[in-house]
Amino acid sequence: MTALTFVFVYYLGKPLFVSRGISDRNRFFSALVLGLIIETLVFYNTGTSGYKLH
Numbered sequence: 001m002t003a004l005t006f007v008f009v010y011y012l013g014k015p016l017f018v019s020r021g022i023s024d025r026n027r028f029f030s031a032l033v034l035g036l037i038i039e040t041l042v043f044y045n046t047g048t049s050g051y052k053l054h
Helices: 002-012 014-019 024-046
Strands: none
Touching: 002 014, 002 024, 014 024
16 A cells, blocks of 8 residues: 555656655655555554554
């Protein structure tokens, strides 16, 4: 899940990040953090989390 989100944000969001002057390094970490947040929210809501949030 994180990898899928990472690919979408990192590669498809490149024009958005470049137009705002954000470096590749910051784009990489932004995509990674966003992917982890989305994965955690999805697993938290579905109850199938290995993170023991419920």
